Amino acid sequence: MNPSRSRKDEIVALSESLIRTQGCNAFSYYDLAEALRLRPAAIHYHFPHKDDLLTAVAVSAGEGFKQTVAEIEQQYASPAGQLRAFIRRMYQEPAGEGKLCIVLALGSDFNSLPPACSEALRKTSTAILEWLATVLAAGREQRSFSFNGTPRSRAQLVLSSLSASLPLSRLYGKRIFTEIQQQLLNDIMVQPPAKSRAASPKK
Template identity: 30%
Template sequence: MNKNNNSSTAERILDIAQDLLQRKGFNGFSYQDIAERIEIRKASIHYHFPSKTDLAVSLCERYVNQFVERLHQVEQKNDSCLQRIKELFRFFARIIRDQEKLCPITMLTAEIEALPQAARLQLQRFITETECWLGRTLEQGKRSSELHYEGSFQSQSRILLAALQGAMLLARATGERGHFQSITDDLLKQLQKNSSQAISARIESPSLAVGIL
């Protein structure tokens, strides 16, 4: 097996593992489940990821790297701070289109005690990077009078991230994607200085990062 084939197989394993993670949680699938989906031997999976903890670290690192890169792309693409935040909301909306799925980070956080330290550090990095990106966007938006909120941009960024994660859990628990939609609509409206200047908050056409879902 050449280097390219090795890389391709490892990526396929990670793709399937991420899908299973988003549906069942980290402790809800085994190497046998992955092997059956890809139609390879379990030994082949162990070749790339000797243990499930190795797989967890690789999953976390890959997802966080891709997510952070997409955040940078959104920032470069959009001068409007409100539009940047709408793009972030669209990303999470795309995940819950499949009602059996949740964000990988949400799933892993729920099982953090079972994860190795290296994977936990990646989860912390996700939170830090996302909060920094939101904080920077919120600060710029308030300075330009495009966004309005009370308190510091640091606390507001944490509120938004927590609300997004909670809205996804609520949508999955109820089976109603509309719950996520209404919550994010309200969050966006609250960030605008007044309703007469409101840009449509509907987020029905996700445009962020297909590849990391």
């Protein structure tokens, strides 16, 4: 709608980026102000308390996810294509930038989050889990996926392993992300992707 993104959106986007790279408690109004060439009080004008800002970030992440899903569903019709695109956009790209996903970045400091923020985070996370479960169910329906348990349980496992693969990538490099992703898909896909290294047990 806006020609340039509104200042408020700029602040939220920058905050999210800082939270995902530096951690939830490792960014200040001063950091934001400096990056936007403003004074800290200008940030307080838009978000009087830091709690407001954190909450806005959690809410915005939910909207961002819905937007991403809309784009993915427009580009890919098959559950397999959608799942791959989801992994790429939400985890592979952030892994390359040394970022965490927002659910983990905020969730790590869950106990010191303002209630409104943790509630928003829960909603965002639930939206992701539900969408994933839908895609998994559809894929199993049409025999392109095969896995144990309910789509819901499987969605939880997928979200969980992808989330933690990001901090592990900071320890070991992107290679570990690729390996975890490969394992994950091998356990789900009916026809394992014909990549070089893969399934066959060595022993």
